[in-house]
Amino acid sequence: MRKEEKKLTLADIARFLEKYDVLELEDVTIKGDVELELGGSPGVALPPALIQALQSLMGVQRPQAPEGKELGELLPARFEAARAEWAGKIEEVTIGATRAEGGTRERTVTIGGERSLPFYNFDFEMPHKPVISLDCFDMPISLAKAVREHYEDVMEDPGEWAKKNVREFGAEMVTIHLISTDPTIKNTSARDAAKTVEDVLQAVKVPIVIGGSGNPDKDPEVLEAAAEAAAGERCLIASANLNMDYERIAKAALKHGHVIISWTQLDINAQKTLNRYLFKLGVPREDIVIDPTTAALGYGLDYAFTNIERMRLAALKGDKDLAFPISCGITNAWGAREAWMKNSPIKEDSDWGPARYRGPLYEIVTGLTLGLAGGDMFMMMHPQAARTVKRVTQMLFGAERGDDKAQKVEIADWVTWAGEVVKK
Amino acid sequence: MKLRSPMEIWGYLPGTNCGECGEKTCLAFASLLKERKRKLELCTPLFEARYAEKRKRLAELLAPEIREIEIGVGARAKKIGGEDVLHRHELTFFNRTALAYDVWDTMDAEELNERVRRITEWRKFYIGDFLTVDAIAIRSISGDAGRFAECVRAVAAQTDLPIVLCSFDANVLEAGLKEAADRNPLVYAADKANWKEVLGLVKRYKVPVTLFSPDLDTLSSLALTFSSAGVTNLVLDPGTYPTGEGLAESFSRFLRIRRAAILEEKKVVTYPLMAVPLTAWMRYGAENALEASYWEAAIASVFIIKYADIMILHSIEPHSMIAERTLVANIYTDPRRPVSVEPGLREIGAPTEHAPLFLTTNFALTYYTVESDISSNKIDSYLLVVDTEGIGVEAAVAGGQLNVGLIKEALESYKVAEKVNHKTLVIPGLAARLSGETEDATGWTVLVGPRDSGRIPDWMTTNWPPKSGS
Ligand code: SF4
Numbered sequence: 009m010r011k012e013e014k015k016l017t018l019a020d021i022a023r024f025l026e027k028y029d030v031l032e033l034e035d036v037t038i039k040g041d042v043e044l045e046l047g048g049s050p051g052v053a054l055p056p057a058l059i060q061a062l063q064s065l066m067g068v069q070r071p072q073a074p075e076g077k078e079l080g081e082l083l084p085a086r087f088e089a090a091r092a093e094w095a096g097k098i099e100e101v102t103i104g105a106t107r108a109e110g111g112t113r114e115r116t117v118t119i120g121g122e123r124s125l126p127f128y129n130f131d132f133e134m135p136h137k138p139v140i141s142l143d144c145f146d147m148p149i150s151l152a153k154a155v156r157e158h159y160e161d162v163m164e165d166p167g168e169w170a171k172k173n174v175r176e177f178g179a180e181m182v183t184i185h186l187i188s189t190d191p192t193i194k195n196t197s198a199r200d201a202a203k204t205v206e207d208v209l210q211a212v213k214v215p216i217v218i219g220g221s222g223n224p225d226k227d228p229e230v231l232e233a234a235a236e237a238a239a240g241e242r243c244l245i246a247s248a249n250l251n252m253d254y255e256r257i258a259k260a261a262l263k264h265g266h267v268i269i270s271w272t273q274l275d276i277n278a279q280k281t282l283n284r285y286l287f288k289l290g291v292p293r294e295d296i297v298i299d300p301t302t303a304a305l306g307y308g309l310d311y312a313f314t315n316i317e318r319m320r321l322a323a324l325k326g327d328k329d330l331a332f333p334i335s336c337g338i339t340n341a342w343g344a345r346e347a348w349m350k351n352s353p354i355k356e357d358s359d360w361g362p363a364r365y366r367g368p369l370y371e372i373v374t375g376l377t378l379g380l381a382g383g384d385m386f387m388m389m390h391p392q393a394a395r396t397v398k399r400v401t402q403m404l405f406g407a408e409r410g411d412d413k414a415q416k417v418e419i420a421d422w423v424t425w426a427g428e429v430v431k432k
Numbered sequence: 433m434k435l436r437s438p439m440e441i442w443g444y445l446p447g448t449n450c451g452e453c454g455e456k457t458c459l460a461f462a463s464l465l466k467e468r469k470r471k472l473e474l475c476t477p478l479f480e481a482r483y484a485e486k487r488k489r490l491a492e493l494l495a496p497e498i499r500e501i502e503i504g505v506g507a508r509a510k511k512i513g514g515e516d517v518l519h520r521h522e523l524t525f526f527n528r529t530a531l532a533y534d535v536w537d538t539m540d541a542e543e544l545n546e547r548v549r550r551i552t553e554w555r556k557f558y559i560g561d562f563l564t565v566d567a568i569a570i571r572s573i574s575g576d577a578g579r580f581a582e583c584v585r586a587v588a589a590q591t592d593l594p595i596v597l598c599s600f601d602a603n604v605l606e607a608g609l610k611e612a613a614d615r616n617p618l619v620y621a622a623d624k625a626n627w628k629e630v631l632g633l634v635k636r637y638k639v640p641v642t643l644f645s646p647d648l649d650t651l652s653s654l655a656l657t658f659s660s661a662g663v664t665n666l667v668l669d670p671g672t673y674p675t676g677e678g679l680a681e682s683f684s685r686f687l688r689i690r691r692a693a694i695l696e697e698k699k700v701v702t703y704p705l706m707a708v709p710l711t712a713w714m715r716y717g718a719e720n721a722l723e724a725s726y727w728e729a730a731i732a733s734v735f736i737i738k739y740a741d742i743m744i745l746h747s748i749e750p751h752s753m754i755a756e757r758t759l760v761a762n763i764y765t766d767p768r769r770p771v772s773v774e775p776g777l778r779e780i781g782a783p784t785e786h787a788p789l790f791l792t793t794n795f796a797l798t799y800y801t802v803e804s805d806i807s808s809n810k811i812d813s814y815l816l817v818v819d820t821e822g823i824g825v826e827a828a829v830a831g832g833q834l835n836v837g838l839i840k841e842a843l844e845s846y847k848v849a850e851k852v853n854h855k856t857l858v859i860p861g862l863a864a865r866l867s868g869e870t871e872d873a874t875g876w877t878v879l880v881g882p883r884d885s886g887r888i889p890d891w892m893t894t895n896w897p898p899k900s901g902s
Contacts, residue, residue, distance in 0.1 A: 082627065085656045085700055087648035089692040130684050192865040222830050251832045273823060273831050301827065305755065306558065308797055308824060310762040311771065313737075314521045321519065343826065345884045346754055353886035354557040354808050358550075361750030365722065369729055369755045376733045377759065392726070400730050404683055408676040417678075417714045419671050420623070420644065422744075423598045424573045425710070426538070429717030 092131045094324035098122040098384075099293050099332050100135070103181065103267055104215025105242035110265070113241065114213035117181055119297070119384040120333035125320065126382055127404040137405040138379055140386045140394050141181035141217050143339055144169035146196075146204045147188040152348035154364040155390050166204050167211035174212045177391040183217035183246070184208045189230045190221035201230045202237035209238060217244040217269075217387065224252035235260040244335075247271035247299055250282050258289045269335055271299040274308075274315050276322070280329040297385065298330070302337045304344040305374045312336075313381045320382030333384035338397070341374035342367060342389065368393040376400055433516050434493040438462040444490035446477045465494060467523070467768075468516070497694045498741075499703050500527065501640050501665045503567065503618045504594025510566045512667070512741040513704030518694055521767050528764035529735075530742040531756060532567035532596050534710060537574050537583035544586055550748055552591040556757065557808075559800045563757045565593075569620070569744045570608065572599035577607035584611040596620055596642075596744065602629035613637040618742075620706075621669060624650055627657065634663055642706055646671030648685060652700045659700070667742060669706040674715050674731060682707075683734060690739040704741035707732070713746050725752050732756050737763055772822030773799045777846040781812035785853040788813045788896050790881065790888070791839065792860060793820040793828055802885040809889045814851060818842045825862040836869045843874055856898050860885070 100121040105111025117139050124132035148163040158177075162169040166184055173179040186201045188194040205218055218234045220227035231245055235257075245261045247269035248254035261268040270286055272278040279300055286296060300319055303312040316334055323331035341347060347370040352360045360366065371393035375386050379401050388394040402408070417430045435441050441462040448458070453474040455461040464470040472478070472494060478487045500514030511527045533551045535544055548568060555562040570587055572580040580599065587595060588611060595617040597608040605619055621644040622630035634641040643654040643666055651668055658666055670685040686705060692698040709731040716724035725747035732743060736759050745756065772794045780803065792802045794817050806813055818838055820828035828834035839857075842848075849855065857876045859867060861883030871878045879898060882891045 082624070082650075082653040083657045083660055085649065085652035087652045087689075087692070087698075087701065089688040089698075090696060092691075127680070127683060128687060129680070130688065190865075224830075224832070249831075273827050303824075303827075306758040306762065307801075308795075309759075310520075310765050310767065313762070314519075314767055317519060318521055345886050346758070349884065349886055352557075353805050353889070356562070356808075357556050358554045358753075359750055360754065365725075365749065365751035366754060369726060369751050372726060372730055373733045373755050373759055376730060377737060377762075380734065380737045396726055396730055400679075400734065403676055403679045404734070406677070406680055409680070410677065417674065417711065419646070419673055419678075419708070419711050419714075420600065422708055422711050422714060423571050423600060423620070424575065425571075425714055426536075426573050427718035430714040 092124065092128070094123055094132075095326040096123075096324045096328070096331050098320075098323055099296065101267055101294055101297055101333050103217075103242060103244050105240060105265070109242070110240040111242055112209065112213070113215050115215075116242070117215050122320075122384075123324070125324070126380055127401075129406055134405055136384070137407060138384050138386065138401045139180050140388055140398050141183045142173035142177055142179035142391075142394060143183045143185060143387055143389050144173060144208075145185045145187055146201070147194060149187065151389075152342050152363070152367050154348070154367040155342065158391055167207040170208045170212045170216075174214055177394065179214065179394070181215050181217060181385075182208065182212055183219055183387050185219040185221070186230055186234065187221045189226055190223045191226055192223070193221065198230045198233035202233040205234045205237045205243075209241060215243065216241070217246055218266075219246040224249065228253040228256040231257045232260040235264045235266055238266065239264040242266055244269060244297060246335075248282065248286065250278060254282065254285065255289060258286055258291050261295070262289070262291055267295045267297060269297050269299050270332070271301070273301045274303075274311050276300075276315065276319055276330070279319065280327075283329050283332070293332075296332050297335050298332045299335045299337065302340045302374065302378060304341045304347070305370050305377070306346060307344050309374060309377055313377050316378055316381035316383060334378075334382050335385040335387065336375070336378045336383040338371055338375040338378070338386045338393075339389040341371040344370050346370060368396075372396045433466070433468070433496060435466070438466050441465050441490070441494070444486045444493070445475060446483060448477065450477060452476045468496075468526070496526070497697070497702060498690075499664065499666070501667070501704060503530070503596070503616060503640055503742075504592075505614070505616050506592055508566075508592050508594065509616070510594050515690075515741075516694070518691060520763065524766040524768060525764045527741065528760050529740055530566040530594075531753075531760065532569040532594075532742060532744050533565060533748050533753075534569045534571055534598075534744060534746050535583070535587060536571040537576070537580045539583070541586065544583065545590060547748065548587055548590045552593055554748075554753055556754055557804060558758065558761055559797060560804065563761055565753065565757060567594040567596055567618075567742070569596040569598055572601070572604045572608075575599075575601060575604065577601075577604045580604045581607040581611050584608040588612045588615055594618070596742075598744075600626055602626055602633055605630065606633055609633060609637045609639065613639060616640070618642060618667060620644075620744075622654060622658070624654070627654060631658060631661055631663065635661065640665035640667065642667040642669050644669040644671070646673075646682070646685070648689070655700050655703065666703045667706050668701065668703050669708065672708040672711050672731065672735070674709075674711040674727065679731070683738065686735065686739045705739055707735035707740035707743040709735065710744050710746045721747070721749075725749055728752065729755050733759055736760055770796065770822075772796055772819075773817065775817045775819040775842065777848060777851065778803070778815040778817060780806045780815055781810060783812045783814050783851075785851065786897065787852065788858055788892070789816060789848065789852055789854075789856065790814070790858045790885075791816045791818065791842075791863075792885075793818060793823065793825050793834060795820065795822050795824040795828075798824045802888075805885040805888055811888065811892060814848070816842055816846065816848060816857070825860045829863050829865065834863060834866070836866060836873045839866070839870050840874050843876065854898070 098120045102118045104113040104116035121135035170182045188196040244267045248257045249271045319330045347367040368390045375397040445458040453461045496514045498513045498515040510530045514526045517523045598620040619641040621642040623644045645651040673682045693702040709728045712728035713724045775794045820833040858879045858881045864880045867878045
């Protein structure tokens with residue numbers, strides 16, 4: 009396909025002339041800008057490339073490309089794109105209660121309220137930026153080294169752990185996972201769990217998420233006790249699921265004034281069903297957040313992304329069963345072996361490099377991906393990953409609008425960028 | 433694609449149900465065309481002279497909304513664009529985002545060779561195949577045509593990957609084209625200032641070209657001007673600002689362009705889009721390499737998900753390439769492919785009756801991961817694949833799809849006891865909580881394997897064969 013018509017490329021000519029050390033061409037004269045006479049045949053039309061090659065060889069300034077001249081100016085065009093208007097609106101949900109509201113939190117966090125796809129501010133301004141809740145656990149757990157080194161000093165004490173999340177890592181919310189209550193782990197009692205929740209509420213003044221162990225038989229009892237211990241604080245209770253006594257959890261949340269997470273596994277219909285059950289139990293719409301399940305980068309992230317994106321689109325199109333803020337357990341990213349394993353188990357792979365660089369990036373990419381699908385809230389673990397996801401989502405949200413004008417880099421200069429920091 | 437249903441497509445086919453295309457009826461073939469699962473060429477009768485008009489019209493109507501262009505030549509040539517939908521579940525995305533990693537003309541020869549080699553040879557195993565990256569972008573930092581030419585020559589000689597020639601100076605670009613025009617490189621870029629010269633160049637060398645402007649009116653103008661001049665292998669770069677409001681605006685430009693192209697059929701912007709996450713490095717500088725690489729990968733993620741068809745990146749550290757390329761694989765996987773594999777008892781290698789028996793779920797991803805970990809390490813074994821409705825181990829244990837009853841049933845219905853002589857089952861570490869109950873219900877000895885199948889080789893050295901009496 010390439011230049012079939014050409015007989016001799018200008019590169020050939022240049023090389024040819026170079027090879028024979030030709031510095032000057034005899035019998036070649038140049039008239040004006042582009043006309044060229046060769047030998048005894050004046051006026052022969054030569055390909056512009058050839059003219060240029062010859063000219064540059066002879067040190068003649070290169071003229072503008074003749075094709076361009078013929079065209080003159082750019083053809084005028086305007087870019088216009090219609091705004092998308094959606095019928096649906098995502099529920100606005102507030103987590104945490106201040107003293108005035110019957111709790112003891114210093115501030116509350118509100119998520120949801122969208123009338124557009126995430127960060128499509130040109131359709132409709134996103135009302136609340138996504139929020140990040142940093143995880144802590146009620147017992148020391150096995151963590152990837154890159155994560156563990158940040159929490160080693162506080163793993164024995166959930167209150168201290170929560171405090172560190174807020175003070176040192178700037179967490180807007182904290183999630184306490186009551187995993188020790190799992191009968192196959194430590195089988196600690198619901199009362200112990202309630203005590204842990206009280207400790208965490210004492211230790212930090214941000215809104216908190218209370219997570220069970222994920223054991224469907226034990227969680228109803230544990231979360232009920234935790235909800236009671238945290239009465240009036242408007243915590244987020246994680247979670248109600250179809251394969252357990254969700255009714256007991258929902259009723260406890262309702263009674264003690266909490267928000268509940270409705271959790272299903274990559275299944276839109278199950279999510280609609282569970283949400284409807286919750287409506288039937290009298291849970292108000294503004295007390296529901298959904299968790300459609302997070303899968304890690306490389307391990308089902310495509311399913312999680314599409315599942316969330318479809319739910320959000322359905323909600324915007326008017327499906328009220330799905331019009332709720334979405335919570336994502338981004339810490340799941342650490343389940344990917346690439347996040348923690350030292351070397352690839354596959355012998356033919358290129359070198360994986362240090363695991364400590366990979367892990368946080370797996371968390372970042374998983375978080376941003378689900379943020380772009382429709383996630384409103386991210387439960388995360390690695391401080392740097394949380395910081396990066398927060399910065400990017402806030403920028404896309406528009407938090408830095410007006411602030412950054414002076415700092416815009418001359419982006420076209422990336423072509424010649426030579427390693428320095430470009431401050432403009 | 434301009435046709436909205438198989439019936440509409442059917443109207444353009446011969447309607448003879450001759451079966452030449454491999455389908456029983458023209459309508460069946462039309463359905464597959466609609467899903468972009470077949471090429472029109474398979475309907476050979478349509479290529480008879482009497483159908484010439486219909487064929488031409490149908491080909492036009494079937495063309496994807498976003499123009500598909502190809503860069504490079506040969507086995508590693510890469511198609512970009514060709515998309516028809518805004519959300520992958522509406523059909524699928526077709527041509528995954530091309531990842532182009534940079535080199536520059538001020539590198540010394542050795543450094544350049546090593547970098548080109550690393551990019552060219554990089555690979556990572558993922559679901560039954562090796563992922564690779566797609567292109568090398570050569571930046572002219574020197575601004576010197578001779579130096580650029582030399583660099584292009586060296587790169588072209590060393591790699592079969594497609595090349596992107598990057599400079600705003602037409603002289604420099606031409607020096608690159610002289611070296612590598614036969615490689616069908618993508619030219620970067622024409623802008624408001626240099627467009628006449630670059631237009632001349634790409635017409636002459638017949639290569640695809642990127643148009644750059646963060647101003648969408650100007651970008652549209654450039655696209656209209658080039659296409660009117662007969663140059664339609666275009667890529668649009670609306671600018672990638674790395675931070676702050678600039679980033680938000682860049683994101684919105686990508687969204688608006690792609691939506692206008694697909695939903696409103698705005699012809700002037702129906703071209704592949706380019707993002708340049710490399711601009712992250714301009715804010716962090718080379719001395720903050722880790723942070724810069726994270727920021728670059730973060731921006732890359734945003735634009736992999738939202739509509740970049742090709743992107744230019746700087747970090748070739750493993751963490752960057754693994755994360756970026758895996759995300760591309762995830763977003764561009766066809767969502768129509770099945771989530772699960774057939775349950776059953778698989779033989780890995782040549783297992784004997786003493787071989788270990790591993791259990792996993794029928795979630796395709798889990799299955800292929802475990803299967804490749806075992807086979808790549810040459811562990812002859814049996815793999816019992818149970819039907820968890822296509823859900824992975826951890827989630828299936830939590831959700832109850834992986835349970836003792838299911839395991840018992842699988843052991844019985846696949847007659848596992850007839851294959852092995854040891855009645856020992858290795859379950860995934862993530863299913864540890866099922867071990868006791870499973871022993872009680874099945875009478876088999878249950879060993880808890882590692883939490884990640886990548887550790888099976890290590891696990892084997894201390895745990896297999898099982899010590900008698902345990
Ligand atoms: S080859 Fe063409 S005419 Fe024959 S059945 Fe297929 S679509 Fe119909």
